[in-house]
Amino acid sequence: MVCVGNAIVDVLAHTDDAFLDRHSMVKGAMQLIEPSLARVIYDEMPPAIEISGGSAANTAAGMAALGARAAFVGKVADDELGRVFTHDINAAGVSFTPAHATGEQLAAGTARCLILVTPDAHRTMNTSLGVAGFLEPGDIDEELLSQASVVYCEGYLWDEPSAKAAIRKAMDVARNVGAAVAFTLSDGFCVDRHRAEFLDLVEKRIDILFANEAEICSLYEVETVEEAADLVAGHCAIACLTQSEKGSLILGRDGTRLRIPAVPATLVDTTGAGDLFAAGFLASWSRGADLAESGRVASIAAGEVISHLGARPQQDLVALVEAAD
Amino acid sequence: MVCVGNAIVDVLAHTDDAFLDRHSMVKGAMQLIEPSLARVIYDEMPPAIEISGGSAANTAAGMAALGARAAFVGKVADDELGRVFTHDINAAGVSFTPAHATGEQLAAGTARCLILVTPDAHRTMNTSLGVAGFLEPGDIDEELLSQASVVYCEGYLWDEPSAKAAIRKAMDVARNVGAAVAFTLSDGFCVDRHRAEFLDLVEKRIDILFANEAEICSLYEVETVEEAADLVAGHCAIACLTQSEKGSLILGRDGTRLRIPAVPATLVDTTGAGDLFAAGFLASWSRGADLAESGRVASIAAGEVISHLGARPQQDLVALVEAAD
Numbered sequence: 001m002v003c004v005g006n007a008i009v010d011v012l013a014h015t016d017d018a019f020l021d022r023h024s025m026v027k028g029a030m031q032l033i034e035p036s037l038a039r040v041i042y043d044e045m046p047p048a049i050e051i052s053g054g055s056a057a058n059t060a061a062g063m064a065a066l067g068a069r070a071a072f073v074g075k076v077a078d079d080e081l082g083r084v085f086t087h088d089i090n091a092a093g094v095s096f097t098p099a100h101a102t103g104e105q106l107a108a109g110t111a112r113c114l115i116l117v118t119p120d121a122h123r124t125m126n127t128s129l130g131v132a133g134f135l136e137p138g139d140i141d142e143e144l145l146s147q148a149s150v151v152y153c154e155g156y157l158w159d160e161p162s163a164k165a166a167i168r169k170a171m172d173v174a175r176n177v178g179a180a181v182a183f184t185l186s187d188g189f190c191v192d193r194h195r196a197e198f199l200d201l202v203e204k205r206i207d208i209l210f211a212n213e214a215e216i217c218s219l220y221e222v223e224t225v226e227e228a229a230d231l232v233a234g235h236c237a238i239a240c241l242t243q244s245e246k247g248s249l250i251l252g253r254d255g256t257r258l259r260i261p262a263v264p265a266t267l268v269d270t271t272g273a274g275d276l277f278a279a280g281f282l283a284s285w286s287r288g289a290d291l292a293e294s295g296r297v298a299s300i301a302a303g304e305v306i307s308h309l310g311a312r313p314q315q316d317l318v319a320l321v322e323a324a325d
Numbered sequence: 326m327v328c329v330g331n332a333i334v335d336v337l338a339h340t341d342d343a344f345l346d347r348h349s350m351v352k353g354a355m356q357l358i359e360p361s362l363a364r365v366i367y368d369e370m371p372p373a374i375e376i377s378g379g380s381a382a383n384t385a386a387g388m389a390a391l392g393a394r395a396a397f398v399g400k401v402a403d404d405e406l407g408r409v410f411t412h413d414i415n416a417a418g419v420s421f422t423p424a425h426a427t428g429e430q431l432a433a434g435t436a437r438c439l440i441l442v443t444p445d446a447h448r449t450m451n452t453s454l455g456v457a458g459f460l461e462p463g464d465i466d467e468e469l470l471s472q473a474s475v476v477y478c479e480g481y482l483w484d485e486p487s488a489k490a491a492i493r494k495a496m497d498v499a500r501n502v503g504a505a506v507a508f509t510l511s512d513g514f515c516v517d518r519h520r521a522e523f524l525d526l527v528e529k530r531i532d533i534l535f536a537n538e539a540e541i542c543s544l545y546e547v548e549t550v551e552e553a554a555d556l557v558a559g560h561c562a563i564a565c566l567t568q569s570e571k572g573s574l575i576l577g578r579d580g581t582r583l584r585i586p587a588v589p590a591t592l593v594d595t596t597g598a599g600d601l602f603a604a605g606f607l608a609s610w611s612r613g614a615d616l617a618e619s620g621r622v623a624s625i626a627a628g629e630v631i632s633h634l635g636a637r638p639q640q641d642l643v644a645l646v647e648a649a650d
Contacts, residue, residue: 013416014639047386047413047637050375061372080405080434088372091338109405312372314339 001063001282002145002179004170005056005154006132006163007074007098008111009081010271012123012309013048015116020124027118028214030125030187032159038128041114050081051310052088053113054132055186056154058272058311062279062301064093065317068286071095071144073170077131081110092312099139101131108134115271117309123271133160137169145173149286150208152278155186155215158194171205180207180237184278188214195219202235208285209239210278216241225249229257238291240298242277244270247299250291260295263303263324272311276301280317297321326388326607327470327504329495330381330479331457331488332399332423333436334406335596337448337634338373340441345449352443353539355450355512357484363453366439375406376635377413378438379457380511381479383597383636387604387626389418390642393611396420396469398495402456406435417637424464426456433459440596442634448596458485462494470498474611475533477603480511483519496530505532505562509603513539520544527560533610534564535603541566550574554582563616565623567602569595572624575616585620588628588649597636601626605642622646 020027023041033041042048052061054074063070072089076082076098089096101108111132116124135157145151151174157163174181183206185191191198198219202209209232211219216228216239225241229251232239239251247262280301284294304315345352348366358366367373377386379399388395397414401407401423414421426433436457441449460482470476476499482488499506508531510516516523523544527534534557536544541553541564550566554576557564564576572587605626609619629640 042412045412045416047377047416048409049635050409052372084373084375087367087370091370091372310374 001150002071002148003056003060003152004073006054007076007085008054008113009085010051010053010113010115011048012115013046025124027124028122029189033126035128052085053311055275058275059279060094061092061312062276063283065313066283068283075099075131075135077101077110079109105131105134117269121267135166136162137165140166140169142173146177148179150180150182150282152182154184155190182208184210185215188218191215191218207237209236212242250295258291263299265303265307267306269309270306272305273302276305326475327396327473328381328385328477329398331379332401332410333379333438334410335376335378335438335440336373337440338371350449352449353447354514358451360453377410378636380600383600384604385419386417386637387601388608390638391608393608400424400456400460402426402435404434430456430459442594446592460491461487462491465491465494467498471502473504475505475507475607477507479509480515507533509535510540513543516540516543532562534561537567575620583616588624590628590632592631594634595631597630598627601630
């Protein structure tokens with residue numbers, strides 16, 4: 001499996017809700033910020049920890065933790081955070097050869113995401129994209145993708161024109177080599193910004209769609225997941241609609257509609273929940289598991305990642321899945 | 326209170342004992358390593374988290390968390406990790422104006438410590454000192470120290486000649502302004518390397534000594550803390566000898582000998598236990614608390630920091646101390 005996304009190091013700190021209000025942040029959302037604003041927010045943040053993140057990168061790490069062969073495509077700078085990101089994803093068992101920034105891009109550093117975790121365990125994200133946004137079609141390695149059974153891309157990339165072109169190329173290559181195209185809508189506000197194009201992707205390009213409640217409702221501008229489910233059913237081969245503690249709804253093109261319960265977990269930090277759901281689902285599905293089994297593994301992986309700080313698995317996911325059998 | 330020490334960012338990962346064996350590391354010890362070896366070890370480490378550390382810096386953060394006015398003196402490079410260190414210690418409420426490296430020192434980066442946490446929660450440390458080792462007498466701000474009631478220095482600094490000279494200056498200034506000189510022996514192997522000089526310091530320069538079992542036994546080349554206690558008693562005004570889960574022994578020059586029990590804690594990572602013991606002790610003692618009360622607060626602070634990954638407090642220490650009343 002090949003995952004394409006923003007290569008990001010997360011900078012995580014605990015704050016209260018007043019901190020979000022003071023900086024006009026929308027709880028639970030991701031906003032892109034300029035480096036100057038990132039400096040202001042960071043200066044006011046409590047002591048933090050640095051830990052590798054990035055939505056599709058988290059998914060790749062989760063896939064590898066579940067024993068799947070996974071590769072990641074993204075862009076880091078030749079700096080300290082770039083080395084941290086590269087170390088961590090390689091150490092997680094994911095194949096990643098950094099596409100280093102060149103030329104004018106050199107001034108931008110590796111992407112970082114300032115994540116504020118509030119007492120209710122929700123995370124609010126402020127991303128300074130740096131070189132991650134310079135991902136371009138030339139970074140998409142056709143040779144690598146030709147070995148993939150699934151090519152997974154994150155919607156966040158749609159915010160940058162060159163990265164968008166890179167995803168389109170990845171999707172084209174995937175189609176040509178017979179790989180399934182998987183996609184996450186990433187964020188409700190991201191869907192707002194790109195609704196028409198995302199609708200077009202869902203109808204024409206995506207085989208396996210991942211979205212949470214806010215994202216799928218934003219895509220179809222409806223109020224409930226059930227309404228959205230009626231609208232998305234039939235477009236993608238599979239649509240996984242996640243609803244936090246309410247579990248998830250998995251739709252098949254043949255009209256299948258499965259409810260998967262959430263795995264009970266002590267909620268510490270929701271960062272990475274959707275990413276690990278996708279990892280669990282795709283790692284199982286690509287091995288021939290049915291939708292119910294794939295959804296079960298997805299819920300276990302998501303349950304693990306929300307039980308600690310940081311967006312990548314810390315426990316042995318294979319053992320957790322076996323223990324739950 | 327002013328703390329003088331190595332400004333370090335910790336790179337923490339969980340490993341098994343075999344990893345330590347393979348790299349000929351001594352469990353629980355700190356070794357200084359060259360940047361080239363740091364790269365080799367890092368390449369083989371599992372995914373890690375980056376979190377600010379440094380022994381005396383952890384102590385300063387703990388003092389501030391307990392409501393004391395604390396400043397830190399140490400050296401960082403003008404790089405990403407230097408900014409992380411500076412942000413975190415300032416955000417912890419500690420006064421720190423980085424003494425940036427200059428001239429030839431520029432090539433060395435901010436110090437990092439590769440910390441392997443084994444399943445028994447013990448930490449084994451590999452420090453690449455970078456610019457931290459370039460601390461020099463000129464970095465000791467007499468104006469700052471003249472406001473201190475306690476000047477606390479870490480033994481680790483003794484490994485570098487210029488840093489050693491900086492501590493000697495700090496101790497001289499402290500004596501001149503009437504501040505108490507506090508010192509930690511830091512590490513058993515560090516004591517081994519500098520036994521004669523450390524013995525001289527204990528006899529002539531140190532008012533408040535901190536040491537764990539291995540360190541104080543190494544200093545006097547004896548087998549038990551009790552033997553060491555007989556030897557150290559009378560030299561320093563106060564000696565705090567910590568013994569992990571067995572609690573600590575606090576000695577006063579007047580012959581006082583107090584046993585302080587350890588605070589029960591779920592052991593996750595012992596990194597910072599001694600640093601936070603010193604923070605709790607000094608924050609209380611400098612406010613006029615007696616040895617028993619200072620030891621009680623010290624044990625609470627140490628108990629908090631071993632209950633999570635990382636060497637700085639994550640819970641509200643003031644509230645913990647009040648709750649324990």
